[in-house]
Amino acid sequence: MSPRHSAAEAARTRERIIERGLALASVDGLEGLTIGRLAADLGLSKSGVLGHFGTKRALQLAALERAAVVFNAEVWRPAAGAPPGLPRLRALCAAWISYLTRGVFPGGCPFVSATFEQDGRSGPVRVLLRRQFRAWQRRVCAEVRTAVRAGDLPPGTDPAQLVFELYGVMMSLNHAIQLHGDPAAARHAGAAVERLLSPMPQPAAGGGKLAQ
Incomplete structure (x- = not known):
């Protein structure tokens, strides 16, 4: 086998290991991701997995x-592709709900299981996990601030608080799907998101005064 073919085969094997490892981690957690289990699932030797x-x-x-x-x-x-601000926030949440309900991973979102698993621990896995969450939080907070500036969300909206609550909805959705198999989970999550992202109420006709 030529060096080029050897390198391509090695890259394909590495991809198979990562893909299978991620699927296993979604079910068993990162700590359950063992070299022996991966080797058995993929028909490789332990040394073959470790070599990558x-x-x-x-x-x-x-x-x-x-x-x-x-x-x-x-x-x-x-x-x-959605307009920045509230439209993109709504699209993000809709895609997030879809990602969880479609079962992209067999055990649900691997970030959810990793969050519980790494709670109270230290080390490079926890560091990477926190960095990934912070990057996502900054993205969503930026969209909240854009929505506030556009007047689509109340001026006193705290971006960090809103993102905290949206994240709580998604954690609850993953829990409801994976633990309870709740068929209404996506509907409940959508209703919660709709309430959290409700735009500012429009003034009533006649300057907002109630008719006598």
Whole structure:
């Protein structure tokens, strides 16, 4: 086999390992992502899996990085074409709900399981996870500020608070789907998002005074 073909085959094998590892992590968590399990699932030797990553920690980091790529493709990219501000916020939330309800990963969003798993821990996996969440939070906060400037959300809206509540809705949605199999979960999440992103009420006719 030529060096070029060897490199291409190695790249394909690495991709298979990451994809399968991410699927397993969504079900069993990052700590459940073992070299032995991956090797058995993919028909590889343990040394063959380790040869691509070196350590279990490196494999976990690669899975998290791939999860971010998938999340952006599933949630951010479909909403990117919407006008900035409230329209994009609505599109983001709709895509986020769709991502969770369609079962993109067999065990739900890997970020949700990783969040609980890494709570109270330290190390590079937690550092990467926090960096990924902060980057996403900054993106959504920017859209909230744009919506406030446009007058589509109340002027006193706290972007960090609103993003906190939207994130809570999505965590609850993932929980309702994965633990309870609740068929109404997406509808409840959509109603919660609609309430949180309700635009400012328009003044009533006649200067806002009630008719006598």
